[in-house]
Amino acid sequence: MSQTNQAALDFMLTRRSYPAQALNAPVPDRDQLRTILTAASRSPDHGKLEPWRFIVLGRDALQAVADALPAEGKRIGIPQDKIDKPVMTYSGAQLAVVVVCSPKDSEKVPQTEQVYAVGGVCLGLVNAALASGFGATWLSGWFSHNRDFIRDHFKLADHETVAGIVHIGTCANTPSDRPRPDIDAITDWSAL
Template structure:
């Protein structure tokens, strides 16, 4: 039997995201965030293409995005409730690590594998933040999927997409545990 990392396995079996609206100050400074981003960048990456990158959003950048949400949502004809929900995601945040899917041309590595790698970075970043003692949550929303918004406001290139917005901060209150999947309902065991 291989040697187990029991602490890591215990963490994974009990890990849980923290709602972004429950995350407050303090947040990791750049030096503290560095190892969290480094851990996320160690994600599976077939072909070593690094088909992702990070944008760290703080302070005025988050407020600027919150303001831009209102204008863009109105332009798109969204109702006030939808706009406000998206605006608050940025306005109430103190630190958001944006994971950008940035696929690279490759004859060997299909773009879908690069997309999966970007998703894996999001989960690795979320887990690294949680393992470091911070509260964290992986969100997205209509603005993060709107090409004009992300290109204008985040500087993404036309071929790039937001894979996730990882909110990180100090948890102010812990919500109750939520139901988890029933392993018997989602697993098929094949022996032949």
């Protein structure tokens, strides 16, 4: 058994996401973000396929998303309250990273496994941002699953989807933690 990395374990036991609306400037600069993205890319990746890519959205790109949401939401019948919330989030956002699921053709690695790897990248991105001293949260939303919207605004290929949009910034206050899972209630110990 290797030695316990207590600092890393303590981080994992206390990490928490921050509300996107609470994240402000300063945000990571390009070098800091490169380190965060590099750490996130250390996800388990059977076959070394790298079935993900990143799109970094700065302030202007986030405002463009916010500006386009009302018309698209109305076009596809989204209720107004479900339109208003992401408009508020994206109009105030400073930096977000779109994690694109971009599966590769592989006889060895099923697409499902590749999608799971991309989920690991999303969590790794949040955790790397948190470990770098920033606040972060992993979001999606109705528009991130809307084929027309993501093709127009994120320039995704037909086989690609949005796995998550990770907002990163600085939060003035640490929000209170939420209740966490009862491990004994969700764990079957009978085969141990």
